Amino acid sequence: MPAPGLLTSPVLSPYVIATSKVIKCKAAIAWEAGKPFSIEEVEVAPPKNHEIRVKIAATGVCHTDAHAVNPCFKAGLFPVILGHEGAGIVESTGPGVTKFKPGDKVIPLYMPQCGNCKFCLSPKTNLCEKISKIKTPISDQDLMPDGTSRFTCKGKQIYHFMGTSTFSEYTVVAETSLAKIDAASPLDKVCLIGCGFSTGYGAAINTAKVKPGSICVVFGLGGVGLSAVMGCKAAGASRILGIDINTNKFALAKELGATDCLNPRDFKKPIQEVIIEMTNGGVDFAIECIGNIDVMKAATECTSVGWGSCTLVGVPAVSSAGAKLSFLLYKFSLFNLVYYGLAAGWKSVECVPKLVTDYMAKKFNLDALVTYTLPFDKLNEAFDLMHEGKR
Incomplete structure (x- = not known):
């Protein structure tokens, strides 16, 4: 969400x-x-x-x-x-x-x-x-x-x-x-x-199932994205890239666990190509928290071929983009995995109180x-x- x-x-x-x-x-x-x-x-x-x-x-x-x-x-x-x-x-x-x-x-x-x-x-x-x-x-x-x-x-x-x-x-x-x-x-x-915290945190913990030592990228550093960063860190990721066009969000993202923060507007090439170069072939886990079709495409394309997974949390606004999204996910799914972050996997009545306890x-x-x-x-x-x- x-x-x-x-x-x-x-x-x-x-x-x-x-x-x-x-x-x-x-x-x-x-x-x-x-x-x-x-x-x-x-x-x-x-x-x-x-x-x-x-x-x-x-x-x-x-x-x-x-x-x-x-x-x-x-x-x-x-x-x-x-x-x-x-x-x-x-x-x-x-x-x-x-x-x-x-x-x-x-x-x-x-x-x-x-x-x-x-x-x-x-x-x-x-x-x-x-x-x-x-x-x-x-x-x-x-x-x-x-x-x-x-x-x-x-x-x-x-x-x-x-x-x-x-x-x-x-x-x-x-x-x-x-x-x-x-x-x-x-x-x-x-x-x-x-909603916000449990969605992002759960996207990393429950949906993507981020593994210790893995390389992750989170697209969008709003409340959900920052929560996903925290989830990646809690899961033991060794490197967490945060992507956003608002550089004012970078300081907090790093405070919460991001190791690198990138603004796509700072590069002449597509951000997925930059990420692939930085990570020697792509990340293990990508989490998209915006709902933009082009960003979803970037998230799928920057994962490592063979085992990389992409979790899509954001919801695209324009229905006409559905065909484009379906096509790119079809191509991606031939070699990798795509997940949809539906309420991020928490069984609500039993898990929400536990999350509150963890916060306390x-x-x-x-x-x-x-x-x-x-x-x-x-x-x-x-x-x-x-x-x-x-x-």
Whole structure:
């Protein structure tokens, strides 16, 4: 999932354990594609069977949210409350909920884990049948499991997003889409584990399965890419190349584990040729975290013939480029391996709390990924900063 790095913090009232009443609060609504978010007062219905209402403390801003309102992508349903990288506190629970109680710190999960389906029971995937027909997490979690919404605004039904909708002071999620985390964890940091960090870190650890002593390259040094750098380092890579056209990102990338940082604009030849020369024939692992077709091509072509692998995390925006991408991947797959970083392999309910515990034990530097913290009503500005690549 493409790069985060910015946080918005709703203006929250003092925490109170509420009754099962409708709550009125602020939320950012996307009324239609290509338009700015509108901060509105919404009504959030109480949770139904096996649902939990969560008071959101902080939420990251991610390119996946931008894709959902970008006309270049397959549009979702509108109006909608986006957001999938949040953390908060359980406010109330619906009938049948036994694993959560008011006051628990939690992270909503866009990739659910029911624990019972054939996918959850298999070690081969982190998919879950709770995502309708295993299509995409973006388009298939626009309503609650019973087919209705918990959000209304101005008398209109508002759609959910990815089963999370964290761009609201309160949200309602299914029990299978929530992870209970360390009560001492800072919510304005661990919210990034909901998507950005876990995606990049997991792309290296779980999807690519980076080996000790290997040579890696990470394309794109936003929040996801920097997390991939940390994953490569944690896996024991001996050399980690970071690629980005924004040289302001290089210092942090090196602090987090990159051994070399390259700006493609500094070279007269294609960056894949530069990388091949620098690494005596190509890297062992390439991880692409941008979603640009030309960069995906570079990532596939700079790996070592015979055993090099490429993990594609970024999502290309232009559908007409699909044929070009399919062709280059076909050629590449004759000699190498291509992986797609679908939620980076974490079985969410069981793994997200462990990642939070590892963060609390200082096993990785999550704080470095937070570049700005803005109030909730500045959400549109947060997206502007993300698109500008400000760090």
